[in-house]
Amino acid sequence: DGGITQSPKYLFRKEGQNVTLSCEQNLNHDAMYWYRQDPGQGLRLIYYSQIVNDFQKGDIAEGYSVSREKKESFPLTVTSAQKNPTAFYLCASSLQGEAAETQYFGPGTRLLVL
């Protein structure tokens, strides 16, 4: 079945530690996105990528980094510079271009700080 997978489902981070969240899609989508979800704040865009080897900062990129070496994969690293990382992280993908394509979401990763 086509879709988006995120791993792990839960992730625990210690102080000063970098952690990486995985996102893989087999929908052949060019565009991929990372969102952070906090209660009462909806979804906020962290980074997005429209094509392999290219990505742009979203609204809250500080303390995060990404890479897009393969079309199928868009991992997100939460660095030690992110002082409040506890949140639910959602990865999404979509087709590209001017058409208003639907975004397809993964099941999410919940990050907790120890």
Place this chain on the structure above:
Amino acid sequence: AQSVTQLDSQVPVFEEAPVELRCNYSSSVSVYLFWYVQYPNQGLQLLLKYLSGSTLVESINGFEAEFNKSQTSFHLRKPSVHISDTAEYFCAVRFSGGYQKVTFGIGTKLQVIP
């Protein structure tokens, strides 16, 4: 800048009663509008979308939304809710033309009471 306002953070409603979840957006250009649904600890799923044409759009599970350009609204309605409709609902907007990021509202939690 585009923005989305969901006026109600929580909406309790009895089973089989009608419901309306409100969504207003601000934009001076043409937009595409979406409603997504999120069940607990899951990603978002597209419920319905307005791109062009008929201003009334429907989903397969009985929800409908009407695009009202003069009031810049895209309210979601269902004439009779079921327990399984309990979820969080997000309104989203995207500018038409070229690549534009999607802006999400803060979400409305629909609680269906037996």
